[in-house]
Amino acid sequence: MVAVTGSMPPSPASEQRAPRSPSAIIMRRILTSWQGQFGVVVLAVVVALGLLAPWIAPYSPTDIDPEAFSMPPSAAHWFGTDEIGRDVLSRVLHGATVSLQVVVFAIGLALVVGSVLGLISGWLGGRWDALIMRVMDAFLAFPLLVLALSIVAVLGPDLMNAMLAIAITKMPGFARLVRAEVLSLREVDYVVAAQAAGASPWRILSRHIWPNVSGNVIVYGSLSASQALITESALSFLGLGVQPPTPSWGYMVATGIQFYQSWWMSFFPGLAIFLTVLALNFLGDAVRDAFDARLGDRND
């Protein structure tokens, strides 16, 4: 809590807290729950380590050391080295930014495109609504990973395409959510009034409807983040995500599996995925509680 400071003369009014914006209230709620604290702290550490990787990583993530093939964890290599002598710790650190980048952009893209489709569908209704929603339902008929796999297969395996594939799999969820909200908000008095006053659809959607939908959209987005990370790592694991030699956690586990005896090769990158997913899950729950949203479980 920040105390009100300044040169104002003491008065009853200044004793009271300054009025807070809704977003400040939400932030406060997130940061006061232990789930939120855990999520924020772990994610902050992961992001910081990932961003600082070029400076703090003890070795280059791609440098091959012919003297140190498959070395177990030691003082020189905390997480050991892989089958061609690359430092696992350095690779795990560098892998953080890659994975999180995919999550942020994929969810961001899904949020924007899905919300726009949902707004159009809910507002226009009729044929457009039927068309958009049937296509969204068709996408939802595929298991998430199967759809993502197939899209990457078409586009070709790389980082951007993995991102796009995850965005496409998450988009129908946003579209459905926004559409449902728009349908109920269309009948609300202030929207009807705005329409009667001659406001343009654009103005009504952006000024009257979107602010009432955005909370749930943010909640859904944060609940989807962990799923996006799991999908990303699964794609990389299958060799359809980030391409070597760029380090990625999923791919590191996949190579590690071929060398069972060198457990550290797959254990540490897997641990990194686990901790990050856990943090995203907790943060998602905290965000949901903060918005007091009644959205379903994250396993939709």
Next chain:
Amino acid sequence: MLSYLGRKLIQMLPVAFFVTVIVFSLTNLLPGDPTVTILGEQATPEQRAAVRVEYGLDQPAPIRYVTWLARVAQGEFGRSLRTREDVGAMLAARIPVTLQLGFLSILIAVTIGVPAGILAARYRGGLIDVAASFVAMSSMAVPYFWMGVLLIMLFSLQLGWLPPSGHVRFFDDPAQNMKLMVMPALTIGTAFAALVMRQTRASMLQVLSMDYVRTARAKGLNEGLVLIRHALRNALIPIITVIGLQVGALLGGAVVTETVFALPGLGRMLVDGIFQRDFPVIQGAILFIVIAVFLVNLLTDMLYRILDPRVET
């Protein structure tokens, strides 16, 4: 009930149309020349042209879509571009593996999840509840492939109890088959157990606050009987629903798990098909998965209505 089923199926028609369009476009937008996959790099232009005609690749996309759909509707998925094997036969060989994996996973999930959920609800806020929630939260954050690796490290390398990977058909050697299936089933089963546990806990909590549970307790019935006979029976419907609705996620998990444990199932078939750009195989696998998920969801929906007479049909 039948009229409801009919309505539901008619509602699904447009969605089914778009699903087939998506599957068809996915595989037809696949980069690379399919004739290279079939004939290799060395073929002459004449040979390529002949293959194009044989596979109908010289036709425009909408016509190919209609022919493809007509064939699929008759259960004809075409042949693998690589091995010339019939995709229908490939599916028939691989479905049992995935089916067994799925069945064992659900069995494990229910065996762990339901009792844990009942206990967590009964002792709400207690040590069991907190511990169960914590374990569930963690197990949902473990990626399938990492879980697989951890299990292999523990059971194969450390303890030496189970072979790390491979597959034997159940009817050839049941003991070996189960040995090889334990770890894959645990991989998916533990993640599902978390889900089942959370749902069991939630619906048990709801049911335990009902008047008839209070009455049963007031009658002096033994607590175990109240929990099982009165509460669990009514809490079961949402639990079954959750399991049914998650079959899609289960099949997604099977893709990864079958890769880790080298199981020749449906998921592995899809991944291999993608790597080999073998589009009839990919089409067949995806289409089967989507149809399976759709049917299970429909079945769950019907079961829900049969089990709970309050739901209007």
